[in-house]
Amino acid sequence: MKNIFVFALVSLIALSGCKQSKPEKTIENLKAGIKGETTASVKYAAFAQKARAEGSEAIAKLFEAASKAESIHAANHKKVLEELGEKMEDFKPEFDVKTTAENLQTAIDGETYEVSTMYPRFLADAKAEKVDKAVKSFTWAFDTEKKHQRFYTKALEALKTNTQNTLPTGYAICPVCGNTYDLANVDSKCAFCQTKKEKFVNI
Numbered sequence: 001m002k003n004i005f006v007f008a009l010v011s012l013i014a015l016s017g018c019k020q021s022k023p024e025k026t027i028e029n030l031k032a033g034i035k036g037e038t039t040a041s042v043k044y045a046a047f048a049q050k051a052r053a054e055g056s057e058a059i060a061k062l063f064e065a066a067s068k069a070e071s072i073h074a075a076n077h078k079k080v081l082e083e084l085g086e087k088m089e090d091f092k093p094e095f096d097v098k099t100t101a102e103n104l105q106t107a108i109d110g111e112t113y114e115v116s117t118m119y120p121r122f123l124a125d126a127k128a129e130k131v132d133k134a135v136k137s138f139t140w141a142f143d144t145e146k147k148h149q150r151f152y153t154k155a156l157e158a159l160k161t162n163t164q165n166t167l168p169t170g171y172a173i174c175p176v177c178g179n180t181y182d183l184a185n186v187d188s189k190c191a192f193c194q195t196k197k198e199k200f201v202n203i
């Protein structure tokens with residue numbers, strides 16, 4: 001009996017020694033990603049109201065579409081974080097609402113930071129720490145933000161040249177990955193996650 005107890009104790013110690021360490025960088029990155037995506041979602045919703053008040057309906061639609069996409073990214077990151085046994089602490093999104101031209105520039109700057117700096121670093125860390133679910137969630141956001149960056153850049157150009165009638169009149173959002181399409185040019189399946197277009201949310 002004593003031998004069995006000693007064996008169990010030794011096994012337990014050995015097993016706990018083998019236990020994988022936590023992916024610390026990815027956990028921090030998921031938290032920063034949730035904060036960034038949540039803030040972007042709330043901020044873009046406020047920018048949409050401002051654009052509508054200024055009479056820029058097409059730009060209001062773009063902000064609404066991006067707001068929806070960012071909320072999906074935040075939810076996906078949060079799910080991965082919780083699967084890692086971690087929780088997001090409370091925070092308050094902080095931002096300023098200015099003119100629509102300034103708001104578009106703020107949006108372009110935010111998306112540019114995410115695609116050129118933030119997500120490439122998050123992806124490298126998640127790959128190094130072998131957190132496949134985080135790699136997937138970060139990749140979906142990274143690929144979507146590249147499209148947002150292009151949509152916003154065109155919208156600012158149209159605002160400056162008074163050619164807003166050339167902008168998309170609506171958007172389709174993949175509810176799984178946040179992929180954002182011009183409503184007039186939608187794939188039959190999401191190019192990022194293969195969700196069927198019938199499931200897309202139209203804005």
Ligand SMILES: [Fe+2]
Nearest residue numbers: 066111145148
């Ligand atoms: Fe975005």
Ligand SMILES: [Fe+2]
Nearest residue numbers: 174177190193
């Ligand atoms: Fe998708």
